[in-house]
Amino acid sequence: METIRIMHTNDLHSHFENFPKIKRYIEDARAHHTEQEFYLFDIGDAMDRAHPLTEATDGRANIDWLNSLNYDAATVGNNEGLGNSHEVLEHLYDDANFPVILGNLYEEKTHQLAEFAKPYLIIKTKKDTKIGILGFTAPFILTYPLVDWDIRLIQEMLPKWLGELQKQECDVIVLLSHLGVSMDRMLASKYPEIDVIIGSHTHHLFEKGEMDNGVLLAAAGKYGYYIGTINLTLDDNKKVVDKHTDTQKTADLPELAGDKEWIQHQLDTGNRLLSSKKIANIPNDLSSDFHNENAVIQTGLDAIMDYTQADAGVLSSGLFLKGLSAGVVTEKDLHDMLPHAIHAMKTTMRGADIWWMIMEMEKNRPYLRSHQQKGMGFRGKIFGELVYRGITIDEKRNVYINDEKLQMDKEYTLALLDHYLFVPYFPAIEIMGKNEILYPKFLRNVFGDYLKKKYPM
The missing domain is CATH 3.90.780.10 (5'-Nucleotidase, C-terminal domain)
Structure with a gap:
């Protein structure tokens, strides 16, 4: 048997006021988990220029915070994809210590996948289980071309990259989906070979998950109000025999001394940088x-x-x-x-x-x-x-x-x-x-x- 824990965040939208609690909860889970493997993913829209620090740093402050938690991978939301110029997005992840998994955003001029992205990721566990990670963002076909991106439809790209994972004999497939709940349910109905779809974009919350056609759907709402946890159990043949998900309400986590000061410092820093211009x-x-x-x-x-x-x-x-x-x-x-x-x-x-x-x-x-x-x-x-x-x-x-x-x-x-x-x-x-x-x-x-x-x- 093999046990795997996956934690996830989505649609944080620069709500820095929830970040101290989220950080402690995830760090504590990583330090004390009883499963054999532990992974952490973000499903996009981590940044939002409504926050002064995000605006002042073009989102780099958000990437710094993600770096501090050592995410295993992240995908891109429309706030990253369309809230930045082409050049800013190209360099947003220059200092990221995690891979960006995004299989449907291409350079308009060269028709190559965005340089900062990988179409998929294969993680090998200590027991040699292959976990294939896919990532897609909502294909806003009217607006991405306006910033010189060629955005591809999911029905075109998912079969392509899913096929690559199947060729490489992945035992578990996880989709990081910044596509919305309706698309997630549709994909579950068509692709039962996907084990887990971690959803976002429509800010939906599955407190205990949703099982569709044997595919586990997970989602943690919006703004860091919840943190998601998925537990997988595999048999000796590397087949998933149990999967379930849970969410933790951030407001129920303890506030510690220094939290308010840290949150205020992010705001003050952003305002100071903007005021200097x-x-x-x-x-x-x-x-x-x-x-x-x-x-x-x-x-x-x-x-x-x-x-x-x-x-x-x-x-x-x-x-x-x-x-x-x-x-x-x-x-x-x-x-x-x-x-x-x-x-x-x-x-x-x-x-x-x-x-x-x-x-x-x-x-x-x-x-x-x-x-x-x-x-x-x-x-x-x-x-x-x-x-x-x-x-x-x-x-x-x-x-x-x-x-x-x-x-x-x-x-x-x-x-x-x-x-x-x-x-x-x-x-x-x-x-x-x-x-x-x-x-x-x-x-x-x-x-x-x-x-x-x-x-x-």
């Missing part, structure tokens, strides 16, 4: 109140209009978590104000389709004004008020672009956000728009570039 010197306060004469959202509209060179634009007030004070503006100020993983987008639409989009916006306006928005890269609280630039409507529902009545067959360009494409409130954008999402800059970077140009230091 000066962007512009603005002559007056910019208010977060969209009614104000000097509303920050109006400068935001100036910025995206300048960036896209569009005919008209739209932003929502809930994006701006605070205003800016007159004087020097730093990267910390911009990050505090716009922590979102959201990009500017240039959309081309016929006048008739713009009319439909504006009617959708007007219909949803009262609901969105106080709607608590979550997901889609949004890091605020409410969606807020829609504010137009160059768009007006009269009492007969006629729409005007820059004071000229909309021509139904004429094409216009609009400065929008990719967020408005992904949320379900304005379907005309997805259905009728020719949408050019402008990667890799986040909205705060576009805003900062505009301030630099208009109010240089």
Whole structure:
């Protein structure tokens, strides 16, 4: 008989406040486990630029923390894959002391697997059992090409790399899946030769696991709220005869002296680094109140209009978590104000389709004004008020672009956000728009570039 313990984290999203407890729990488990083998994996989205230290270090602080726990392997989430420029992602793992297992991200120019990644990993135990590790990330086919990556579909790549593990006669196969719970269940139904799928991306929690078609599904929720443990028992023929999983709620673990200080130090360090990077010197306060004469959202509209060179634009007030004070503006100020993983987008639409989009916006306006928005890269609280630039409507529902009545067959360009494409409130954008999402800059970077140009230091 052979016993194996696998511990796993996923979707930590830079929630450093949970890291001290997670670290102690895993280190204690590694020091005192009774199984013959012990392995530790992360299933992606370890970083999130909403945290100042992650933003200031381009995620390197997160890799340093993973290094401190000596992970055996990790895969990549969309926050690593799409929250970084191509160059930053290429070098994110330069100092990692663990392999990155990722079988579906390729260089767009060379069509070779990303240099920082391995398609699979084979671990040999003391009893010569071969454990094959696969890793895949959610294939966002619309956005990865915008940062010069060729993202491949799972139905194309899983059979290829699974076949390689089977050729090498792996006894146990584990999939590190940043694909979401629906895809995990589908893969379990099609590939019973996989022993364990450790899931993430959709932030689902399987406290005691889920068995689908003989495949054990494990998942530890989000933000480090839980830590997962999987136990495998193999017979003398290296066949898995028992597998089960459990999760530990991090909040139930003891807090020790020094935890709060460590957590605060991460925040302070990030803020200090961001504060040291000066962007512009603005002559007056910019208010977060969209009614104000000097509303920050109006400068935001100036910025995206300048960036896209569009005919008209739209932003929502809930994006701006605070205003800016007159004087020097730093990267910390911009990050505090716009922590979102959201990009500017240039959309081309016929006048008739713009009319439909504006009617959708007007219909949803009262609901969105106080709607608590979550997901889609949004890091605020409410969606807020829609504010137009160059768009007006009269009492007969006629729409005007820059004071000229909309021509139904004429094409216009609009400065929008990719967020408005992904949320379900304005379907005309997805259905009728020719949408050019402008990667890799986040909205705060576009805003900062505009301030630099208009109010240089």
